[in-house]
Amino acid sequence: MDRMRGRNAGSRFALFRKGARRIREGLEQIVFPEGAVCLGCGKISDGHALCPVCRAELENGELLESWNQEDIAGVPAWSIRPHRGLARKLVLTLKHGTERRAAAELTGMLRSRPDYFPSFPPDTVVTWVPMPKRRQRERGIDHGRLLAEGVAKELGLTCQALLLRMGGGRPQARLNMAGREQNLQNAFAPAEKIAFPVLLVDDVLTTGTTARRCIEALRAAGAKEITFLAMTRALGDG
Numbered sequence: 001m002d003r004m005r006g007r008n009a010g011s012r013f014a015l016f017r018k019g020a021r022r023i024r025e026g027l028e029q030i031v032f033p034e035g036a037v038c039l040g041c042g043k044i045s046d047g048h049a050l051c052p053v054c055r056a057e058l059e060n061g062e063l064l065e066s067w068n069q070e071d072i073a074g075v076p077a078w079s080i081r082p083h084r085g086l087a088r089k090l091v092l093t094l095k096h097g098t099e100r101r102a103a104a105e106l107t108g109m110l111r112s113r114p115d116y117f118p119s120f121p122p123d124t125v126v127t128w129v130p131m132p133k134r135r136q137r138e139r140g141i142d143h144g145r146l147l148a149e150g151v152a153k154e155l156g157l158t159c160q161a162l163l164l165r166m167g168g169g170r171p172q173a174r175l176n177m178a179g180r181e182q183n184l185q186n187a188f189a190p191a192e193k194i195a196f197p198v199l200l201v202d203d204v205l206t207t208g209t210t211a212r213r214c215i216e217a218l219r220a221a222g223a224k225e226i227t228f229l230a231m232t233r234a235l236g237d238g
């Protein structure tokens with residue numbers, strides 16, 4: 001009997017939490033009606049996520065350090081922009097808010113990718129670094145998934161969840177290097193066997209610990225061709 005009541009209370013709480021999220025999102029819609037305010041400068045825009053000035057900044061700013069390629073665990077790891085200015089603002093908006101338009105603006109940068117950016121075989125599957133389940137429930141949105149879906153759309157590829165989040169619940173940004181390594185020990189597991197090329201997407205590349213753990217999990221599932229793509233690259237504490 002008590003057990004039944006406990007379960008009902010649990011589901012009521014889940015309902016309450018869902019309701020609270022809807023109300024919060026509703027309020028955000030009233031204060032910041034989607035499509036009316038520029039995500040960069042906050043000025044009223046003409047229905048686009050960025051006003052013309054901010055769009056020009058995103059498209060033309062920081063180009064010298066854009067489209068950077070490095071090596072993480074033997075995998076080509078790309079980042080589109082340095083973690084500064086408007087690109088950084090969009091990543092933070094996406095990470096800490098419910099603003100889906102930020103994901104579309106970030107992945108839209110792929111439209112102006114340079115010739116040296118790789119092209120992917122058509123059977124490549126785009127996937128993402130899953131966030132801890134608790135945070136996913138709190139936010140009701142997995143921003144990594146939004147980015148992966150956007151990247152897949154821009155590149156004409158399919159998008160699929162290939163990684164499961166097992167642990168590593170502490171926010172990486174608050175930990176030092178050793179803490180990060182420990183926090184993410186066995187944090188990711190593959191969802192299935194992988195016999196196709198994989199493009200792994202994340203918002204920001206900082207120390208590369210998260211990417212490395214995900215690459216290891218993908219390799220354990222059989223993935224041979226892996227590419228990593230982050231929207232921004234942070235140096236130091238970013």
Ligand SMILES: [Zn+2]
Pocket residue numbers: 038039040041042043050051052053054055
């Ligand atoms: Zn603007």
